[in-house]
Amino acid sequence: MNTISDVFSFNLARCGFLTTEDRISLDEAANKNVSNVRARSDLMCEGDRAQTVKVVLDGWVAAYKQLSDGHRQILALLLPGDMCAANAFVVERMDYSLGTLTPVRYAEIRREDFEELFENNSRILRAFWWKEMVTASIQREWTANVGQRLATARIAHLFCETHARLDCRNLARGNAIDFPLTQSDIGEATGLTAVHVNRCMQSLRAEKLVELRNRELILPNPERLRKIAMFDPAYLHA
Template sequence: MSSLIRKLEHFARLSEADRAILDRAGSERVRKFGPRVDIAREGDRPKDVHLVLSGWACRYKQLEDGRRQVVSFFLPGDLCDLNIFILREMDHSIGTITSVNIADLSREFFDEISTRYPRIIAALWWESLVNAAIQREWTMNLGQRTASERMAHLLCELFFRLRVAGLTHEDSCEFPLTQADLADATGLSKVHVNRTLQELRSTGLIVLKGKTLVVPNLERLMNAGLFNANYLHLEREGRQLDAND
């Protein structure tokens, strides 16, 4: 739960009571999933909001012939479909990339914080709006950026999001995505992904060591991807407000 709290506190300074109820919710109904399995499938009837406690997952759509489009990545501290209760059935699937721990958050939990913890609700609205902004940026990525710009932009976004959650170490971070994952997320073929990664490596923009990504110069990678972090809305005036204001 610490990754979610750290992220939400980019918007609001949470109180001890706020953190306590979030910690409680993140420890009561926890499930473990192995890598490359579905947490929820398209057509399922949603019951809970899934909070990623650890590991990486993704939201995806799949055609009948097996072609898949990854439409977002879930990192530790991310909530999957905050407003899922209003839907009759899932219109997409959520699958794991690595082993994942999930906390299932009930409708009753959200009813409770809606009436008693307004600062958490305000921060969750911020998180929901940031997710919508990320989806708009992914549309721009697929429609307008070149392959190298597309890949550099995605790597920058993931690095920034991991850093917000406290999951980077200086210029490096965990990076368990395969070239097939990157192809499904960027709309490129696996051959094109391989060629694009080699280009980014050869110019010194990234270093990939096993399942670790190293970004020697983040500003250079941002320039290569035409990346502007404004859509992540990390610098908010509300971040300076006390939880009890």
């Protein structure tokens, strides 16, 4: 179904108004200029002038910000099908960085090709607008997550959300998903220290709510985890 070559359009088509032709032209654009990078490298950094829009085809990317006091916050996880740095296409410069969490296969769409995509096709333009709204929605939830939930609920919420996001792309295996973040990555995504993440993970594990081994995450009791996480998937608009 969702082969590696159509994750991009598959993901965008969730807005509901793209035609088959739209999808074909999107996937063509996303298969022209494909590169591979190793894990733990930066695709781009804050302040860079981005010339191309990047589409994650395989692997995980983290958007993050480094504060001047050294603290790092992971702002978002970009999963296969997600687009990044469309920002810099419309806006001057990157205001955050992109780092890979795994080896990543990604496409670069040049400005001109991007323009061509929605020249005379307002559906595609509207799909990008829609996608940006969903992105903002998720970001709002992250703000609330880090602002209001206690440590364990925060981590549980990250797990629930990531599972849901992968699931609607057919990238979940039942209650299991790939989950390449280390405990210190989880800390940076939730505004906690690695030490505290470790302790919370132990309690979640003891409660038989999560198993995380070899970069695979299993949620044996999603119902109860969602309750602890106060997870309501409405904001994902999936």
